[in-house]
Amino acid sequence: MCGIIGYTGPLSATPIVLDGLQKLEYRGYDSAGMAYMNGNGKLSLRKTVGKVKDLRAICDDDEATCGIGHTRWATHGGVSNTNAHPHKVGNIALIHNGIIENYHELVNEYDLAGDLASETDSEVVAALINKLYDGNPNTTIRKVVSLLNGSFAFCILFGDHPGIIYCVRNVSPMVATHCKDGSFIASDLTAFIDFTKRYFIIPEYTIVTVREDGIMMEDLDGKTVEPEYLEVNWDISDAQKDGYPYFMLKEIHEQPDAITRTITPRIVDGLPDFTEDGVPEDFFENVSDITVVACGTAMYAGMVGRTLLQKYLRIPVTVAIASEFRYEEPVLSENSVVIVVSQSGETIDTLEALRLAKKYTKKTLSLVNVKGSSIARESDYVMYTHAGPEIAVASTKAYTVQTSMFYLLTAKLALVQKKKTEEEVRRFIGNLEKVPDLIFDMLGSEEDIERLTKRMLNAKNAFFIGRNLDYTLSMEGALKLKEISYIHAEAYAAGELKHGTIALISEGMPVIAIASQTHVYSKMISNIREVKARGAYVILLSKDEKITDDALCDEHVKLPNIADDFTMFASIVILQMIAYYTAVGKGLNPDQPRNLAKSVTVE
Ligand code: AGP
Numbered sequence: 001m002c003g004i005i006g007y008t009g010p011l012s013a014t015p016i017v018l019d020g021l022q023k024l025e026y027r028g029y030d031s032a033g034m035a036y037m038n039g040n041g042k043l044s045l046r047k048t049v050g051k052v053k054d055l056r057a058i059c060d061d062d063e064a065t066c067g068i069g070h071t072r073w074a075t076h077g078g079v080s081n082t083n084a085h086p087h088k089v090g091n092i093a094l095i096h097n098g099i100i101e102n103y104h105e106l107v108n109e110y111d112l113a114g115d116l117a118s119e120t121d122s123e124v125v126a127a128l129i130n131k132l133y134d135g136n137p138n139t140t141i142r143k144v145v146s147l148l149n150g151s152f153a154f155c156i157l158f159g160d161h162p163g164i165i166y167c168v169r170n171v172s173p174m175v176a177t178h179c180k181d182g183s184f185i186a187s188d189l190t191a192f193i194d195f196t197k198r199y200f201i202i203p204e205y206t207i208v209t210v211r212e213d214g215i216m217m218e219d220l221d222g223k224t225v226e227p228e229y230l231e232v233n234w235d236i237s238d239a240q241k242d243g244y245p246y247f248m249l250k251e252i253h254e255q256p257d258a259i260t261r262t263i264t265p266r267i268v269d270g271l272p273d274f275t276e277d278g279v280p281e282d283f284f285e286n287v288s289d290i291t292v293v294a295c296g297t298a299m300y301a302g303m304v305g306r307t308l309l310q311k312y313l314r315i316p317v318t319v320a321i322a323s324e325f326r327y328e329e330p331v332l333s334e335n336s337v338v339i340v341v342s343q344s345g346e347t348i349d350t351l352e353a354l355r356l357a358k359k360y361t362k363k364t365l366s367l368v369n370v371k372g373s374s375i376a377r378e379s380d381y382v383m384y385t386h387a388g389p390e391i392a393v394a395s396t397k398a399y400t401v402q403t404s405m406f407y408l409l410t411a412k413l414a415l416v417q418k419k420k421t422e423e424e425v426r427r428f429i430g431n432l433e434k435v436p437d438l439i440f441d442m443l444g445s446e447e448d449i450e451r452l453t454k455r456m457l458n459a460k461n462a463f464f465i466g467r468n469l470d471y472t473l474s475m476e477g478a479l480k481l482k483e484i485s486y487i488h489a490e491a492y493a494a495g496e497l498k499h500g501t502i503a504l505i506s507e508g509m510p511v512i513a514i515a516s517q518t519h520v521y522s523k524m525i526s527n528i529r530e531v532k533a534r535g536a537y538v539i540l541l542s543k544d545e546k547i548t549d550d551a552l553c554d555e556h557v558k559l560p561n562i563a564d565d566f567t568m569f570a571s572i573v574i575l576q577m578i579a580y581y582t583a584v585g586k587g588l589n590p591d592q593p594r595n596l597a598k599s600v601t602v603e
Pocket of ligand 1: 295296297298341342343344345346347350393394395396483598599
């Protein structure tokens, strides 16, 4: 939700801010803007509706040594030049990521209406800072922050303090670094990884003064806060397209390596081992129940986890949508394990759900991809997935690494709780280790998948159907298709169709059917025949060598002959490619679907 970057240093700020914004564009892309300052303290603004390339076109020649930039995902107020950031009021320019909930009250209380040009909550903060400014940015920011309700990451330029960027955050993420090329601050480090792999996370409610020669931080009591530097284990090439037309396709292809990186360090002598993650053995003992909490794709990874955990542990496992869990009264006890799943580690609903869960149990575990993110820091235990940076809005490799973690967790819990013998667990882990090669083989069917999506390009609706593990996958397949191709897609448990939904099947409507689970295979085939008989265009994924029966399906994708528990990895790659080629076939950019942003830090 909005990307922000600030730079001050010896180099020209304009290209650094513009290039940084380009890398942050996945966070929002309806409008973009920058503010910059020269040594004389003159504040200049450039902003435009559209993408970073449109902003570049209007400010590429601007000279500055200090600048802040913003790429917007609209929350308050439509997409317009006026609503684009930065907002300048008086001699102050401000960019914001987050939502100020009490902005109406502030306008009334401080009589700010006459200072406002936009409909945004963010401009109210710029106006408030301008109104309360006492010549000292730190004391003013401290005062203003104490008046705000909501989430925020602000970068602020004061015209009378040239060359300095002031920042503060609550909930919304912000990282910073100082290196030989100057000082940087951004929503995430991809914005400045060209310059250094070292960075630190800005603590909440800390006022940050970013100067060319260093970064100072103080808490709201004026006490100095020292940065805790981290280092990433990936570099700029991981955040580039590397010859692929889109990040999404690149990330689909990265899945074998991402899974290998994630599971290999956690398999010791053929058994799951979380010693390196610092998770003690007693975490896995005395577990009465498990709740998985997440949003979107991460939640669907949890659905796969639930199916496995419940099957092998025989204890209740529930999956909760984080935004719902927060407002229900969760049934948790001290022996409940809560697994929080998030690629970004910053999704606000998931973070708040974690905070709620911690009131009930000390056994919260997060599966997170971004090192040092809020969810990772606040959970009792964290296991990092090693997908590397995921840039495309539609999550692919993050999902498969999250699901692979659920396989490891299932194996560990089953072993510790003596639900499976060591030999059985070794066999299970042996199958998991084959997954990267399995996905690699499935990627070979890319051309076939592109061909069979041709008949989907004009579809208005599509169904994904399956039973058991395949049903959980169907949900993720439907989400992928919806979010990047804008075709209305729904997932159904195949047995449930005849209780109403089958009425929606019409001639030529795509139905993607997954039939990999042996114990429900024959039932699944009957359900597929039912939709085929009503005119659906059926794409069937199954382990059958060949299907020649036209009354069953129009297209068949052969899945590998492996244990049923593991076919999901093969199937999901096919579903991801179906979504990708449908979007691309429709002339859409799958990396930046309309109305969406990668990291959802608003509620
Ligand atoms: C899926 O393609 C989406 N990008 C979205 O559902 C995403 O998985 C969800 O917003 C959760 O994000 P997180 O994993 O960063 O918490």
